[in-house]
Each structure stands twice: as structure tokens, then as C-alpha cells.
Amino acid sequence: MSGFTAFFKKEIVEYLRSYKALILLCVFIIFGMMSPLLAKMMPDILSHQAINGITLNIPKPTFYDSFGQFFKNLSQMGMAVLLLIFGGVLSQDLSKGTLIMLLAKGLSRHAVILAKFAAALILWTASYAFAVMIQWGYTLYLFDKLPVPHLFFSLFCLWLFGIFILTILLMSSTLVGGAYSGLFLTTAALGALIVCQFIPGTDRFSPLALASDNAGLMTGAANLHHAVTAVWITVILIVSALAVSLVVFKKKSI
Amino acid sequence: MDILRAEHIRKNFGSQHVLTDLNFSVSKHSIFGLIGKNGSGKTTTMKMILGLIKPTSGSIYVCGEKVAYGDTPTNRHIGYLPDVPEFYGYMTAREYLKLCGEITGVRRSEIHKRTDELLCLVGLNGVNRKIHSYSRGMKQRLGIAQALLNEPELLICDEVTSALDPVGRKEILDLLSAAGKRATVIFSTHILSDVERICDQIGVLNNGQLELQGPLNEIKQDYRQEALQIETLTPDQAPVLAAHLKALPFISKAEVSGRTVNVQLNHYEENSLDIIRLLASESIPILKYERLEPTLENVFMDVIR
Ligand SMILES: Nc1ncnc2c1ncn2[C@@H]1O[C@H](COP(=O)(O)OP(=O)(O)OP(=O)(O)O)[C@@H](O)[C@H]1O
Numbered sequence A: 001m002s003g004f005t006a007f008f009k010k011e012i013v014e015y016l017r018s019y020k021a022l023i024l025l026c027v028f029i030i031f032g033m034m035s036p037l038l039a040k041m042m043p044d045i046l047s048h049q050a051i052n053g054i055t056l057n058i059p060k061p062t063f064y065d066s067f068g069q070f071f072k073n074l075s076q077m078g079m080a081v082l083l084l085i086f087g088g089v090l091s092q093d094l095s096k097g098t099l100i101m102l103l104a105k106g107l108s109r110h111a112v113i114l115a116k117f118a119a120a121l122i123l124w125t126a127s128y129a130f131a132v133m134i135q136w137g138y139t140l141y142l143f144d145k146l147p148v149p150h151l152f153f154s155l156f157c158l159w160l161f162g163i164f165i166l167t168i169l170l171m172s173s174t175l176v177g178g179a180y181s182g183l184f185l186t187t188a189a190l191g192a193l194i195v196c197q198f199i200p201g202t203d204r205f206s207p208l209a210l211a212s213d214n215a216g217l218m219t220g221a222a223n224l225h226h227a228v229t230a231v232w233i234t235v236i237l238i239v240s241a242l243a244v245s246l247v248v249f250k251k252k253s254i
Numbered sequence B: 001m002d003i004l005r006a007e008h009i010r011k012n013f014g015s016q017h018v019l020t021d022l023n024f025s026v027s028k029h030s031i032f033g034l035i036g037k038n039g040s041g042k043t044t045t046m047k048m049i050l051g052l053i054k055p056t057s058g059s060i061y062v063c064g065e066k067v068a069y070g071d072t073p074t075n076r077h078i079g080y081l082p083d084v085p086e087f088y089g090y091m092t093a094r095e096y097l098k099l100c101g102e103i104t105g106v107r108r109s110e111i112h113k114r115t116d117e118l119l120c121l122v123g124l125n126g127v128n129r130k131i132h133s134y135s136r137g138m139k140q141r142l143g144i145a146q147a148l149l150n151e152p153e154l155l156i157c158d159e160v161t162s163a164l165d166p167v168g169r170k171e172i173l174d175l176l177s178a179a180g181k182r183a184t185v186i187f188s189t190h191i192l193s194d195v196e197r198i199c200d201q202i203g204v205l206n207n208g209q210l211e212l213q214g215p216l217n218e219i220k221q222d223y224r225q226e227a228l229q230i231e232t233l234t235p236d237q238a239p240v241l242a243a244h245l246k247a248l249p250f251i252s253k254a255e256v257s258g259r260t261v262n263v264q265l266n267h268y269e270e271n272s273l274d275i276i277r278l279l280a281s282e283s284i285p286i287l288k289y290e291r292l293e294p295t296l297e298n299v300f301m302d303v304i305r
């Protein structure tokens, strides 16, 4: 797999110089700071909207609410940002033709896929870790600590869902040409998953559960056993998507 | 030994038959000019040599080794410059060459040395800007530098000179000429004068195959038009001369244009003295007498007609 290290370094440099790394990091740090604050201020915001003298009786927000807010922000806006930042992960290189000379120099096609995956994975993990640390610190500062069951598992689920999105993006861009078609195909795939959720009984196996049951797991509203099943299914999907990317890209006309 | 050999290459894009039966070989240390109309399949052929696209059928050998589609080990012998080289705009030329060197597996100390040499060679030393600010000519030069980085035995350049001004073209051609001393060079172009300037072998790609291939000078011999151009001193002498010439049995055509008579004839070598004798006996004063050299353009037009 010649050229992995060199190409991996190129990927990292590219993320840094195109400010994508910076943007991703900033957005996730903002999520980490915003979620506890939002949870804390929610009663105030809502009570200001009380009209005609009706006072809303809102319970005092807790540690749970802070993380609930965090999961809500990250599973929706966070994933959208992830899609936008990594949307052109391979498509851009392919459609611009920048890979041609490097492949002609003997860069292995497997190295391209694996280096792109590794770089995206590291960037996502780093941003996520920052967000979690800041979220953690702020929440401890603003709220009283409560025992939270399965918090780490919940956090892990969302991280895994991020990886799932990255591999689907990578696979999509090996399957279709064009600068943004990888992004479109991935969005379509996620849309299909959402539609599938309406089929009774499938929702708990869907990778989407990893991004929707997080808060439920903490409060006990979601079934841990189901979540673990969803984790395994997602892991299998991630590995398969990577394998498909490797095989398809190896045989792609460039 | 042939450094490159293509056997019965066929390539279809859907229902479009781009190459039908392409056979050719390129011997070591030649500069091979691949010419053909737009869309005749030059770029396609080159990409197949690099294993970047898959021939519908047929095989290609580089240095005796078969080219495998996908990752092909034969690429270690090759330096390639695509028609429009695309770089990572956020890098400097030096950084890009370093990336290429690392990919090829050139040793670190060696990369540094080669990079300096090559940037000097292509005239980009001292340019420390990012590549996105480069002109097309500069990108073309950087493309040559990256192609030469691994000291390839076979240098493949796709339309290197198309985007360049006459000065830039001459410089690039000189570079290729120099590279031709150490490596075999294959380059495609539309600019036939470029081919005449540096190539010793040519191939004309037409109708999905190489319709003409061989040493440039031999091909020009074969296509030698038996043509003469005779310029008389005054315009009124030209028609007189033309009439006399037409009377000679071996002359097929003699057309007047101003003071010039354009003559087409058979077997010039045997009959040239008769023409001279005619000029002398009729006392027609001559300003210029020239046997027309065949141009590659005539050859090309002839083949693709
Ligand atoms: N990926 C592709 N899909 C479909 N058709 C293609 C593809 N690549 C090339 N072709 C077609 O194959 C033919 C040959 O293309 P190619 O680029 O090899 O020509 P060329 O000789 O390099 O032309 P030019 O002088 O314009 O560069 C063209 O008709 C082109 O439309």
C-alpha cells in the first residue's frame, strides 16, 4: 500500500489549509458551550413567552437536560455540519483530476481510500472529543452532578454514527461521479433510513437509533439491549461500506 | 527492445467505439509523436498505458511487463503529464514535488536534491507562491518536473504545448528533447510543427487505429509530393513558362499564380534536367526554383482524409 503516509499527511494538510479542520472544531466547541447554557436558560426563555398572565410551570433544568440538549444539537446540526465538511471527501479529488498524477506515480488506490478515511476519522474524533470535554466541564459547572446511566455508551453511539456517515460519504463518492454527488447520495441514503423507520420494528435496528436514542438511554426511556444491537449493525455497515469503497475504487476508471 | 507495446487494443465507451484495433510499439530512446484529431483517442490511449482506464480488450506492455488495470507496478517506469495538470492549489511547487517523491518512495535526502534540480530545470526555482496563483504555463512546467521526478524510462506527455505561447512552447520542447536523451518520450499534440521539431517517430491515430507509424523522415519520404515552385522575373513570363511546361509529358499540372508557377510532376529525379534545359532554351529568367518539401501537415491530411 505505497504512499499511505504521504497521502495521509496531504489530507491533514488539506483540512488545515482549507480551514475545514478549524471550522469543524469551532462549530463543535460552540455546541459544547451552547448546550449547557441553553438548557440552563430554557425556563427563562419559555417563561418570557408566557402570555395573558398564564405562568408556565417549568421544572428546574438538570444535568440530564444539559446532555439532552447536547445530543439534540449534535445529532441534528452536528451531523449536518459533518455532511457539509466531508461532503466532497473523495469526489472533489476525483472530479478535479488531482488524483491522476499521483495515481500515475504509483500511489495505491487502497491507500487513497484508507488515508482519506483515517484523516476524516481523526478530524471527527478530535472535534467530537473537544465538544464532549467542554460540554462536560460546563455542565458540571452549571448543574449539580447526578448519576447518569449509560452516558458514555450514549456518547459512543453518537461517535459511531458520525463514523457511519463518513464511510457512507466515502462509499457514495466511489460509486458516483461529480463533485457533490457523494453528498447527494449520502443524503438520499439517510433519507431512506428515516423513511424505513416508519416500518414498525425496524427502528431499533437502524443506525439512526444511535443518533436518536442517546438522551433516552440516560433516562432509561430507551432499551439498552436494542441500542447494542443497533451498534453491531452499524459496525457491520461501516466495515461493509469501507470494503465496498476499497473494491469499487480499485476498479474505477479515472 | 521495445519499451512500449500495445496489442489489439479496443476501447468502447458505451456504444461509442473509440479504439477499434490499436497496435503499436515504441522503441527505446525515441521521441514518439502521437497525432490525431480531437477525440481520436490519444488521451484514452495514454490513460490505458497508465492503467487508469481499462481497455475493452487487448493488452499493453511496458518494459516487457504487462500493464494491470488499477494499481499497476509498470507505472514505476513512467512519468506522466496529463493534458491539463491539476495540482493542490494550497501547496507550493516544492511541497507538491515532495509529496510525489514520498509516494514514489524516493529517499528523503534524494527528494530534496532532485526537487532543487528539477525546479531549476523547469525555471520555477525561486517561485515560492502557492500553486493556485500559477499561470497555465507554470503549471505545465511543474507538471514536467513531477513527471521527471522518478527518473522515468518512459515519459508520457499529453498535449504539453497546447496552452503555451511560442516562447514557452520552445522551452518545453527543448526540455522534452533533452529528456529524450535519457528517456523515451511519447507526446501527443495537434501542433504538427512541434512534432517535426523534436520527434523521430510518429504515429497517426485515426478511425480507432494507428493508421500510420514509423520514423518521421521515412514517412515524409514516402509522402513526398512531387512538386515544384518556379518564380519568374516578371508576371507576364509565368503563363509562357506554364504553357511550355504543360507540353512536357511528365508534368501533370502547372498553375500560374502571379509570378509563380506551381508544378506537379512525376519522377522528378529522372526528369529534372529536362526542365532546366527548357528554361535555358526558352531563355526565361528565373528568380527562384524550389522543390517543395513535404510537410507533416500534408501527410496528416492525407492520412485522415
Ligand atoms: N470517460 C469517458 N466516457 C465516455 N466517453 C469518453 C470518455 N473519455 C473519452 N471519451 C470519448 O472518447 C473519445 C476519445 O477521447 P480522447 O480524450 O481520448 O480524445 P483525444 O484524442 O485525447 O482528443 P483531444 O485531442 O481533444 O484531447 C472522445 O470521443 C470522447 O468523447
Ligand SMILES: [Mg+2]
Pocket (backbone or CB within 6 Å): B042, B043, B044, B083, B158, B159
Ligand atoms: Mg486529449
